[in-house]
Every structure is written in structure tokens, then in C-alpha cells.
Amino acid sequence: MTDPKVQPDRAWAGIGQFDTPPDLVRAVGAVARRIALRKLPGAGRRRRFCVLDLFAGDGRLGAAACRELLASNLDPRLELVECDTRRLTDSRVNGSTRLTVANVFQWVPRAAPDLVVLNPPFMRLTKARAEILTLPWADVQATGPNLYLLGLSRALGICRWGGSVVAIAPFGWLTSALALGFRRQVSDLCSSVTIVPERSRSRFRGVHQDIAIQTFVIRSTQGDRHPGTRMFLSGRRIPLLLKTSRDSSLAGTLRIRVGTVVWNRERERLSSDSNCGVPVVYGGDISERQLSMDDERYGEKRFYGAPDGARPLKGPIILIRRVLRGGPGHWKIDACLVTDDLQFLAENHVISVVVEDDILDPEKVFRSLVEALESSIRLLAHPSLSVRAVKEAAVRMMKGSDDLVRDL
Ligand SMILES: C[S@@+](CC[C@H](N)C(=O)[O-])C[C@H]1O[C@@H](n2cnc3c(N)ncnc32)[C@H](O)[C@@H]1O
Numbered sequence: 001m002t003d004p005k006v007q008p009d010r011a012w013a014g015i016g017q018f019d020t021p022p023d024l025v026r027a028v029g030a031v032a033r034r035i036a037l038r039k040l041p042g043a044g045r046r047r048r049f050c051v052l053d054l055f056a057g058d059g060r061l062g063a064a065a066c067r068e069l070l071a072s073n074l075d076p077r078l079e080l081v082e083c084d085t086r087r088l089t090d091s092r093v094n095g096s097t098r099l100t101v102a103n104v105f106q107w108v109p110r111a112a113p114d115l116v117v118l119n120p121p122f123m124r125l126t127k128a129r130a131e132i133l134t135l136p137w138a139d140v141q142a143t144g145p146n147l148y149l150l151g152l153s154r155a156l157g158i159c160r161w162g163g164s165v166v167a168i169a170p171f172g173w174l175t176s177a178l179a180l181g182f183r184r185q186v187s188d189l190c191s192s193v194t195i196v197p198e199r200s201r202s203r204f205r206g207v208h209q210d211i212a213i214q215t216f217v218i219r220s221t222q223g224d225r226h227p228g229t230r231m232f233l234s235g236r237r238i239p240l241l242l243k244t245s246r247d248s249s250l251a252g253t254l255r256i257r258v259g260t261v262v263w264n265r266e267r268e269r270l271s272s273d274s275n276c277g278v279p280v281v282y283g284g285d286i287s288e289r290q291l292s293m294d295d296e297r298y299g300e301k302r303f304y305g306a307p308d309g310a311r312p313l314k315g316p317i318i319l320i321r322r323v324l325r326g327g328p329g330h331w332k333i334d335a336c337l338v339t340d341d342l343q344f345l346a347e348n349h350v351i352s353v354v355v356e357d358d359i360l361d362p363e364k365v366f367r368s369l370v371e372a373l374e375s376s377i378r379l380l381a382h383p384s385l386s387v388r389a390v391k392e393a394a395v396r397m398m399k400g401s402d403d404l405v406r407d408l
Contacts, residue, residue: 011132011133011134012083012084012103012133013083013084014084015121015123015133015147016055016120016121016122016123016147017057017084017087017121018119018204018205018207019057019058019060020057020060020061020119020168020204021203021204024168024198024203024213025060025061025064026064027213028061028064028065028117028166028168028213029061029064029065029067029068030068031166031213031215032051032064032065032068032069032115032117032166033065033068033069033071033072035115035164035166035215036049036068036069036072036074036114036115037072039114039162039164047074047075048074048075048076048077049069049074049075049076049077049114049115050076050077050079050111050113050114050115051065051066051069051076051077051078051079051113051114051115051116051117052078052079052081052109052113052115052116052117052158052159053065053078053079053080053081053116053117053118054081054104054116054117054118054120054151054154054155054158055081055082055104055118055119055120055121055151056080056081056082056087056088057082057087057119058087058088059078059080059082059088059097059099061117061118061119061166061168062078062079062080062097062117063078065078065115065117065166066078066097076096077096077098078096078097078098079097079098079099079100079109079113080097080098080099080100081100081102081104081107082099082100082101082102083101083102083103083104084101085101088101104151104154105133105134105135105150105154106134109158111160112158112159112160112161112163113158113159113160113163114159114160114163114164115159115163115164115165115166116155116158116159116163116164116165116166117165117166117167118151118152118155118165118166118167118168118169119167119168119169120147120148120150120151120152120155120167120169121147121148121151122146122147122148122169122170122207122209123146123147123148124145124146125140125145125146125147125150126145127140135150141181142181143179143181143182143185144173144176144178144179144180144181144182145178146170146178146179148169148170149173149179149182151167151169152165152167152169152173152182152214152216153182153185155167155216156185156186156189156190156216156218157189159216159218160218161218161219161220161221161222162218162219162220162221163218164215164216164217164218165214165215165216165218166213166214166215166216167213167214167215167216168211168212168213168214169211169212169214170209170210170211170212170381171195171197171210171211171212171214171233171381172210172381174195174231174233174238174241174379174381175241175376175379175380175381175389180241180242183240183241183242184242186216186229186240187228187229187240187242189216189218189219190216190217190218190219190229191217191218191219191220191226191227191229191230192216192217192229192230192231192232193214193215193216193217193229193230193231193232193240194214194215194232195212195213195214195231195232195233195234195328196212196213196214196234197210197211197212197233197234197327197328197329197381198210198211198212198213199327201382210381210382212328212381228240233328233329233378233379234327234328234329234330235329236329236330236378238329238378238379239375239379241379253355253356253357253360253398254353254354254355254356254365254394255352255353255354255356256351256352256353256354256387256390256391256394257351257352257354257387258322258348258350258351258352258387259281259345259346259347259348259349259350259351259352260345260346260348261280261305261345261346261347261348262347262348263280263282263301263303263347269305269306270303270304270305271303271304271305272301272302272303272304273304274304275304276304276305276306277304277305277306277307277345278304278305278306278307278312278343278344278345279293279302279303279304279344279345280302280303280304280305280344280345280346280347281293281313281319281344281345281346281347281350282295282298282347282349282350283321283322283323283334283347283349283350284297284298284321284349285298286319286320286321286334286335286336286350287334288334289335289336289337290336291319291336291338305345307343307345312343312344312345313343313344313345313346313352313354314338314341314342314343314344315337315338315339315340315341315342316337316338316339316355316362317337317338317352317353317354317355317362318335318336318337318338318352318353318354318355318362318365318366318369319335319336319337319338319346319350319351319352319353320333320334320335320350320351320352320353320373320385320390321333321334321335321349321350321385322348322349322350322351322384322385323349323383323384323385324377324380324383324384324385325383326383327383328378328380328381329378330378331377331378331380331383333370333373333374333377333385335366335369335370335373337362337363337366339362339363351385351387351390353365353369353390353394360404361404364404365397365404368397368404369390369393369394369397371397372393372394372396372397373385373389373390373393376389376392376393376396377389
């Protein structure tokens with residue numbers, strides 16, 4: 001049954017139409033089943049359970065959830081909301097599926113569902129795009145400038161107290177400065193969030209994107225006083241970042257840069273003759289807490305070149321390999337402190353941190369920076385460290401700056 005009163009907006013035609021692959025659909029169904037059985041213990045008799053599939057496409061996520069619930073002797077009621085009529089094929093489960101053609105951002109539910117499943121569209125939002133889609137810019141600013149954040153936010157707002165939201169979506173919101181508003185909504189509404197990342201970034205055809213199955217458990221009651229949101233990434237407890245950081249206090253103290261050498265594009269600048277300049281340090285030269293420039297893997301491309309400008313890199317300096325080891329929730333960092341007079345160039349898989357202020361102790365800065373980085377990189381979606389992440393870790397570290405001063 002479709003609701004003739006709600007007309008889809010033409011502006012939304014074709015936005016974010018990516019079908020969830022079957023194994024992910026089954027995984028969402030299995031999560032739905034676990035949630036329902038936990039919520040309704042001893043479900044010997046048939047119990048009604050309302051499932052809402054937002055941005056439904058052909059309704060595969062809602063249908064999978066309902067199949068699992070039926071198999072657990074529950075009585076699911078399913079509603080699908082999708083703006084494109086052509087996408088809504090009949091996916092009735094147990095004869096009680098409601099099909100609604102509507103814009104999720106304007107549609108008002110009749111009753112709050114027990115479970116919301118969704119794979120929201122992803123799209124960066126500018127002010128102009130938001131205007132075309134008739135999304136109030138204030139809402140975008142309050143949540144974050146991507147459609148998936150607005151979609152998740154809508155799902156959290158619609159779900160009943162004590163209910164759950166299961167989403168397939170990017171999880172960059174864990175750390176992105178632009179998603180602070182959404183994290184605050186999560187903190188207000190959720191008692192726990194569990195994020196299980198997909199190993200591959202290519203689960204959706206033509207899209208290169210980190211995604212995860214994310215389960216948001218809505219608090220059991222509304223209220224200002226509640227314990228914090230418990231957050232889990234890949235089975236490990238992680239913090240929910242609710243503060244912004246400013247790096248003005250760092251100005252003039254630490255110089256944090258990505259290495260400038262892209263060795264395979266700049267061969268004319270480099271030579272394999274060690275008399276022709278200073279050595280290039282590769283990301284792979286940094287291992288655990290050591291710099292070792294005799295790695296045989298680099299034998300053929302152990303290059304030397306003239307230092308950049310008037311300021312070659314030299315100790316004391318912290319070098320961090322941009323590519324992390326491990327996986328989401330348990331990333332490992334390779335960094336080292338170079339204290340000797342070695343001068344070198346760094347390639348672009350290396351982030352260098354120069355301690356410019358003599359009052360700071362490089363050893364202490366190194367230990368504290370690595371510690372600050374290790375606690376924040378656990379949240380990263382993908383294995384590449386940015387200068388911004390290092391700057392943010394440095395800001396956190398600098399707050400206790402007394403500890404970083406040289407011993408007199
Ligand atoms: C990523 S697809 C997911 C489809 C399906 N749920 C699945 O998992 O395969 C997103 C769907 O949302 C629909 N959509 C995009 N914007 C919408 C809006 N504002 N309101 C309702 N549906 C929307 C698209 O037409 C598309 O079918």
C-alpha cells in the first residue's frame with residue numbers, strides 16, 4: 001500500500017541507488033534476530049515487532065530482518081519507505097508490509113518502530129546541494145555535511161525508546177571533526193553503539209568507501225541524566241569523541257609535515273650515488289620504534305638527493321609511518337625518534353614532527369605523542385594516518401605540557 005498524500009521530490013531521483021550485496025543483507029537479518037530475541041526474552045508466543053526499512057530500495061534489508069524474526073516465532077510488521085516508486089517492488093512478508101513512497105526527510109511515521117534498518121545514500125552536502133534537496137542548512141550544520149549522517153540521524157530520531165537501529169553506512173563519523181554534531185546526537189540518544197567494519201572498501205559497485213554494519217541501541221527512556229554511550233569498534237571498547245580541538249597552542253612548537261619526496265615520480269631529483277646528497281627515508285624504514293635504513297626491500301631504490309630548500313630534515317625529529325598495521329579497532333603505529341645528526345629527505349609515506357622549541361624534551365614528546373596517537377587511531381576507518389590526525393593527537397598531548405619540558 002502506498003501513501004498517496006506524500007509525493008516524492010523529483011530532486012531525489014536517482015540519489016544513492018546502490019543495492020546491498022546478499023551476504024551483507026543476511027548479516028543485517030542476523031543482527032535483527034539477535035536484537036529481537038534479546039529485547040523479547042522467552043518469545044514462546046508470537047510477539048508483534050515493528051520493523052521500518054528507511055531508504056528501502058526493494059526492501060531487501062527489512063525483508064531479511066522479518067524473515068529472521070518470523071523464524072524466531074515473532075510477528076514482524078514491516079514498513080518500507082523509499083522515494084523512488086520504481087525501486088519499491090512488492091516485498092511483502094507475512095502479508096503485512098506497508099510500502100510508502102516518500103522522502104524520508106519529510107515523512108512522519110505513524111508510530112515509533114522497534115527496529116529501523118537502513119542503508120542510507122552517501123553524498124557530501126554543500127549549501128547549494130542541500131537547497132536543491134530542500135534540506136534545511138541548519139539541520140546539515142547540526143548533524144554533519146553528508147547525507148548518510150542525516151539518514152542515520154533521522155533513523156535514531158524515529159526509532160522508539162529502547163529500540164534499535166541497524167545501518168550499513170560509512171563510519172568516518174567516529175573521528176571526523178565535521179560529524180561532531182552527529183556524535184553529540186548519538187551521545188544523547190544511544191546507550192550503546194557497535195560497529196563491525198567490512199574488510200573491503202569495494203562492497204558497493206563503483207564506490208570506494210569504508211563501511212560497517214552499525215547497531216545503535218536507543219536509550220530505554222528519555223532524560224538528561226544517563227551514563228555515557230558505550231562504543232565498540234571491532235569488538236573493542238572505544239571512546240565517543242565529544243570535544244573539538246584547536247591547534248593554536250601548537251603554533252611554533254611542533255612542525256608537522258608529510259614528506260615531500262614521491263620517489264617514483266621524481267627520479268631526476270634523486271640519485272643512487274650516496275655522494276649525491278642526503279638519503280631518502282621511506283615509510284617502510286620505520287618499524288616499531290626504530291629507523292633502519294638497511295632494509296633489503298629498498299636496496300634498488302635507496303636514493304639520495306639534495307635537501308629541500310634551506311631546511312633539510314635532521315634530528316631531533318619524530319618520524320611516523322603513515323600506513324598503519326592491523327585493522328580498525330587495533331591499529332598499530334610505527335614511529336621513531338631520530339636524535340643523531342643524520343640529515344635526510346622524507347618520502348610521502350612519512351610524517352615528520354620537528355620539535356622546534358628547545359624547552360621541550362624530544363624523548364618525552366615522542367613517548368606522549370605516540371601514546372596520544374595510539375589512543376585515537378583505534379577509531380580510524382582506514383589504515384592511513386593524516387597530518388591532521390597527528391596534529392589533533394599533538395593538541396591533546398600538549399594539554400599536559402608540563403610533563404614535556406626538559407629536565408633541568
Ligand atoms: C543505498 S540505496 C539502499 C537500497 C536498499 N535499502 C538496499 O539496502 O539495497 C538507498 C536508497 O534510498 C533511496 N533514497 C535516496 N534518498 C531518499 C530519500 N530522501 N527518501 C527516501 N528514499 C531515498 C534511493 O532511491 C535508494 O533506493
